[in-house]
Amino acid sequence: MAALTASYLEQLYRDIDGPSRRVDLDFDTxxxxxxxxxxxxxxxxxxxxxxxxxxxxxxSFEDAYARGTHRLETIAKTDLxxxxxxxxxxxxEGLPRxxxxxxxxxxxxxxxxxxxxxxxxYHKRDLAPIHPGCDCLVKLxxxxxDPGQVIDEEKLERIHDxxxxxxxxxxxxxxxxxxxxxxxANDHGEIGPVLxxxxxxxxxxxxxxLPT
Numbered sequence: 054m055a056a057l058t059a060s061y062l063e064q065l066y067r068d069i070d071g072p073s074r075r076v077d078l079d080f081d082t083x084x085x086x087x088x089x090x091x092x093x094x095x096x097x098x099x100x101x102x103x104x105x106x107x108x109x110x111x112x113s114f115e116d117a118y119a120r121g122t123h124r125l126e127t128i129a130k131t132d133l134x135x136x137x138x139x140x141x142x143x144x145x146e147g148l149p150r151x152x153x154x155x156x157x158x159x160x161x162x163x164x165x166x167x168x169x170x171x172x173x174x175y176h177k178r179d180l181a182p183i184h185p186g187c188d189c190l191v192k193l194x195x196x197x198x199d200p201g202q203v204i205d206e207e208k209l210e211r212i213h214d215x216x217x218x219x220x221x222x223x224x225x226x227x228x229x230x231x232x233x234x235x236x237x238a239n240d241h242g243e244i245g246p247v248l249x250x251x252x253x254x255x256x257x258x259x260x261x262x263l264p265t
Contacts, residue, residue, distance in 0.1 A: 054133045055083045058140040062193060066148045069195060076147040083139040088132055089243045096132075100125035130186045135245070138181045141191045145177040151193035154181055155204065159190055168212055172205040182246035 059078045085093055100121040107117035145151055156171040167189050174194075175181055181191045203209060241247045 054136040055080055055140045058137050059144050062141065062144045062148065065193065066150065069150060076144050078140065078143060083143055084136055088135040088139060091243060096128060097125075099128065127185050130188065131183070134183050134187045134189075138183060138191055138245075141193065142177065142180055145193050148193065150195050151177055152196050153177060153194050153200075154191050155194055156181060157190040157192050159188060169209065172209040172212075173202055174200055174204045180245045184247055 055078065059076065063076060081087060089096060103124045104117045104121035107120050108114065112120075141154060145154070153174045154177050155174055156167065158167060158171050164184070166184060167187065170182065171189070177193060181189075183189070
């Protein structure tokens with residue numbers, strides 16, 4: 054994933070700026086422990102712990118296995134996306150003509166968070182916010198001046214229309230939900246910025262009820 058992303062960005066830059074030197078990418082900075090600051094051996098033991106924990110709670114083997122498999126798929130997909138976003142940031146540093154990044158939706162299904170985030174621009178020095186299992190592409194773009202946070206007002210308005218249609222909201226003047234104000238990137242201690250809604254937070258050690 055890191056190698057393919059780097060090659061794609063180099064070709065994109067070449068199309069815009071002409072022949073350019075190949076960017077040297079240190080794969081240790083965009084794979085393995087660098088992605089989560091956690092040893093991959095520990096990360097990939099988690100699906101097995103999921104199975105063992107479920108079995109100890111009396112869950113059938115089939116259901117426990119399904120839980121572990123789902124956990125493994127989520128971890129693997131997230132690591133692939135992290136390799137992509139880390140590579141964009143690292144390679145982008147060596148391509149001065151690129152200033153911002155944008156999210157490009159792909160696949161058959163896209164979640165509402167990604168759809169809304171695709172209408173925004175991000176600074177290339179920042180990691181693009183993701184969510185577990187996210188498969189969006191990250192593209193570097195050039196701009197003579199900052200286009201502002203919202204770069205596709207028309208798409209954003211269409212999303213508002215669809216959300217209001219689904220929720221039975223029809224009063225555009227009294228809109229109850231403004232996603233431009235509530236979509237945020239929460240800082241996940243392990244995988245970096247994660248898309249979410251304002252008011253959400255990640256659990257931490259203080260949320261664990263320890264015996265007194």
